Amino acid sequence: MKRKLFVPMFVTTVLLASCGADPTENQTTAPVVEKEKSTTKQTTDRWEATAADTEVSHIHGAGFWQDGRPVIATHTGLMEFREDGWYELSSNRHDYMGFELVVDGFYASGHPALDSPYKNPLGVVRGTEKGETLEIRSLEGEADFHYMSVGYETESIYVYLEQATKELAPGFYRSLDGGVSFEPMKMDGIEGRGIAGITADASEPKRVFVCGPDGILVSDDGGDTFEPFDDQGNIVTMAAAKGQLAYIAKTGTSFDLVVSDLTDETETSIDLPSMNGDNVPIELVMEAERLLLATSDNSVYVFEDEEWTQLLQAGKVK
Template sequence: MKRTLLVSTLMMTVFLASCGGTEPASETTAPVTEKNEAPTEQVPDRWEATAADTEVSHIHGAGFWQDGRPVIATHTGLMEFREDGWYELSSNRHDYMGFELVADGFYASGHPAQDSPYKNPLGVVRGTEKGETLEIRSLEGEADFHYMSVGYETESIYVYLEQATKELAPGFYRSLDGGVSFEPMKMDGIDGRGIAGIMADASEPERVFVYGPDGILVSDDGGDTFEPFNDQGNIVTMAAAKGQLAYIAKTGTSFDLVVSDLTEETETTVELPSMNTESVPIELFIQEGRLLLGTSDNSVYVFDDEQWMQLLKAGKIN
């Protein structure tokens, strides 16, 4: 789950809140018909129904697959929600960190499964085919990015590196080539601001937001310079879609969810579901009017057709 970290960098105090190989697809040939149809490929379903009473822990990312199904990244791999409940991918059961969906897959970091050929930590991983195929982009065996955001359409990557690698010192970095290489962000304009997280714009490659107790700041030059976007108070999590932002602000012990239309410059408040009073929103995803929310007690909610549905309660599979 996302954590809160106190980081001292020069004149600013920054605290960030975020806490195997591919199997070949089998092929079968369809019966010959009068129309002489070409053979069709039958791809096996490598997702297994999650057993009742399973406890899900350490949700490090969430959203909607390209087919619309909700997905979460957990301590033991990927899980998706179907009409009859939760399913888990039987392969590549890695402890994904910084899991971020993009238009045709996802990016992540984290730690490999025990039987995996990958080095620990994973560095930057690009996943396709719902996680059945993985490609290491860089920093395998060197970096574990807990704080990573990726543009859904652009695949621009913005990260905070906690521990030094062979070539990179701790700090904020961007990658505009899909995680192959990284360059430092100057972060001018955030002195004295508290930062709880970082969010890449969905469709503008060099636009990135940072958020925290002082509201939201925005940069249009890849994180070199920032200016205030709004001062809506303590922002605990954010999400971005094309032309939209969604964010959750905390006031006292209550939370407010706001969806901002960047084109129309309008904001709409969405009533949050009834949550455990001790849980905190940590994951938020927005796509085509749908919202997915994950909380610190490993609960998962989906907002669709103007109503919330709880998919997972305190991490327990019914």
């Protein structure tokens, strides 16, 4: 039985900024796929090469597929990078929010394509087969989680709910059953601190980090109590891999990338790629020795073999 949940009141400045994307406008028409038992599945390859000069907008998530290829979630669906350039999934072209990779798929929220059988918003979606198969886990037609983080190995989900649903008040929630149900996080220890982001640990189901202008805090009890992890300035984005946490701090007009080893408590600094002055890092993903970075002008960079390569410049496909 579901129970009505309320987040306890606390004094905290929440700085989570809305992505501001229109839920259904300017989306590309996709094939209508029959909906059956909250699952959509295609059996044919629907990946197509992206045309040169295509403008990519609203990157709301990124990662590395299980085959190692970089993938981004955009206003009009999923795109992956191959040796010969960008490709896009022509089906299930939803406006994904909170896109997060897990061992054998991904989780997301957001808004359905215009001709989709799904209700708007999507609620919590679990995808497999690189997005060709989708399963609604909960809150279809009720919740759009712009701020959702999922443990890569654990599939523990941590979210910030901006607008109330039928049973959930706005606030911070966790799900330890893959998005089927949610319970409120008490968030003790964050009073008076601004929060701009939330990141689930990759392998510890009840470890979660929050960051903002006052640094990073960590919880080992599913978000009920937090303690300082790093107080070094304004953290704009962060990412977790097994035993590691990477974060980008802003100092004045410059940005610094640090990778923290959670086992031996050592830190390593990595030079960021050269970016325009108005460019801000918005998405950071870490996988072993690789990093994926997306910025506010819809540029995408990959870090491997100790160097950065630009995959997308200011949202324009070459």
